[in-house]
Amino acid sequence: MVNRLSPDEAMFYFLDGSGTSAHLGALLILDPHKKTKHPGAEVDYNALVSLVENRLQTAPRYRQIVAEITFGLARPVWVDDREFDINFHVRLSALPQPGTVEQLQELIARVMSRPLDRTRPLWEMYLIEGLYDNRSVILTKTHRCMLGSPEHPELSEVLCDDVADREPLEDDLWMPRRPPRSASLTAGALAEALARPGEVVDSLLRGNGPVADLWSVADKSARVVSGVVSQMVNAAPDSPLNAVTTSSRLFAFSSLARRDLEAVVAKYECTLNDVVLAILTGALRRWLMSVKDSVSHGETVRATMPLSARDPDTVEGEASGAWIVIGGTEFVTDLPVGEDAPSVRLMQVAGLADRYSQSTRRMSQGLRPILPELGLVPFSDRSTRAFAGIFQRAYNIPISMSSERIGRKYVGGIPITGIFTIPTLATQRALGISVNEYANQVQIAFIADRSVVGDLPAMPGYVTESLDELLTGPAPAGSDR
Structure with missing residues (x-):
């Protein structure tokens, strides 16, 4: 029995293209100077390769490739990579001296700008040496289609431990299974479709097959979904953040002491997430003032964020404390940058x-996928892009925000001092933001289109300034809520 990509996974697989890179990642900052039960422990390249090989048995998808079906007769399938090479995926890099944060951010931006090799499993990992103070960094890069459910975690989460002295897993000899022949996959796709004859005719006429020029799934879907979107929320404000995007990226990150945010919480009698959103709003205001003649009073930026981050009690089962937040209910809110x-x-x-x-x-x-019940090509390249286009004006910026504090983590016995999520940057979204809470720090990461937000390296400074003005400014009368 073939292991076919789910509708969600297939949608993200086909979403790659000019201006869109459907991969995400994590940045783990390691500090070998921190005291552990294993003083002197270090993660060098060979040790990291061994650790990854040991953990891949818990994440079999990382040794599989995506095989597409002839004529797009069905969603692609997962098959074992018979030429899997761990050294292709786990790579060693180094920063030039003096190993500044700015140099690290530029290296990450270059890595995240490059598409993943579709002939291999859709992930990469980098051990980056030479960060100042003799620290090192692990960067993961995983295609979004790999993460279809909680049973398929991102590789950084597979790699990390809750304790410093976790024993390796027992060795498990992996032998790739022979991939099914193309003719067999095609025949199987046809057999699945013929089991639903009513759908065959509709799919052939409206799908991605030989007569796709006559009809498209996207045509039918757009009419259905656009009505839902228009009822859900009116169009987002005009913003340079919805400009046509390229595949070239910039990356930046910033850490804020939780105690400083708690001081603002006490001062204004609000929640920690209120303060985080206000800081981001202040940073976006500063950025807009640097690229526009003026920012008018009442101007807003529309953001989408997880509902569980606003109120974890309202969404049962979504609060996990993980740093890769995918799926789940979201809501749209306005940030008053004016x-x-x-x-x-x-x-x-x-x-x-x-x-x-x-x-x-x-x-x-x-x-979300369109018409997931269809057996023949519910997700062609055209239909996926058309669907994404429907939502292009529903919001200006996505904010990924974990709903729980992340507990202390280790890699190979070395403590992690920073965990930053690198979100996916969708088409016509020039900026993406992620927020994690780890090691008494609120850690914020930005990824942006280089051609639109070329001054992204200034964003961490804007974040610090936005926090400082909340700490030092007077609270308004009657600010209790």
């Missing part, structure tokens, strides 16, 4: 998020 008073901006952020997180009109399941 408000120049920091304290008023915070109150507006909190009030809008409270209101919209409880509004069904602001709920969204995010990018």
Whole structure:
């Protein structure tokens, strides 16, 4: 029996293209100077390769490739890579001296700009040496189609341990299974389709087969879904963040001490996530002022974020404490970048998020497959892109925010001092933001289109300034909520 990509997985697989790279990742900063039960332990390249090989038995998809079906008669299938080479996927890199954060960010941007090799399993991992103070970094890069469910975690989560002295897994000799022949896959796809004869005619006429020029799944889907979107939320404000994008990326990250955010929480009697959103709003305001003649009073940026990050109790089972947040219910809220008073901006952020997180009109399941019941090509390249286009004006910026603090993590006995998520950057989205809480730090990462947000390296400074003005500014009268 073939292991076919799910509708979600197939959609993201076909989403790659100009201006879109459907991969995400994680940045793990290691500090060998931290005291552990294994003083002197280090993760060099050979040790990392051995560790990854040992853990891949818990994540078999990382030794599989995607095999497409002739004429697009069905969704692609997962098959074992008979020429799997661990050294192709796990790579060694180094920063030039002096190993600054800026140099690290530029290296990550170059890595995340490159597409993954579709003839191999869709992931890469880099051990980056030479970060200042003798620290090292692990960077993972995984295609979004690999992460179809909680049973298929991102590789950084497979690699990390909750304790410093975890024993290796027992050796498990992996032998790749012989991939099915192309003719067999084609015949199987036809057999599946013929079991639903009513769908065959419709799919052949509207799918990705030889007569795809007559009809398209996207045509039918657009009519259905666009009505739903228009009811869910009106169009997002005009923004340079929805410009036509390229595949060239920039990356930046910033860490904020949790105690500083807690001081703002106590000062304004709000929640920690209110403060985080207000800080991001202040940073976006500064960026907009650097690229526009003016930012008008009342101007907003529309963001989508996980509902579980707003109120974990409202979404049963979604709060996991993981740093790769995928799936789940989202809601759309407005960030008041036009408000120049920091304290008023915070109150507006909190009030809008409270209101919209409880509004069904602001709920969204995010990018979801169209007509998943169809057997023949529900996700061609054209239909997936058309579907993404439907949502291009529903929001300006995605914010990925974990709903729980991440517990202490280790790699090969070495403590991790920083965990940053690198989100997927979708078409016509020039900026993506992720927020994690780890090691008494709130850790924020930005990925952007280089041609649109060319000054992204300034964003961490904007974040710090936005926090400082909340710490030092007076609280407004009657700020308790």
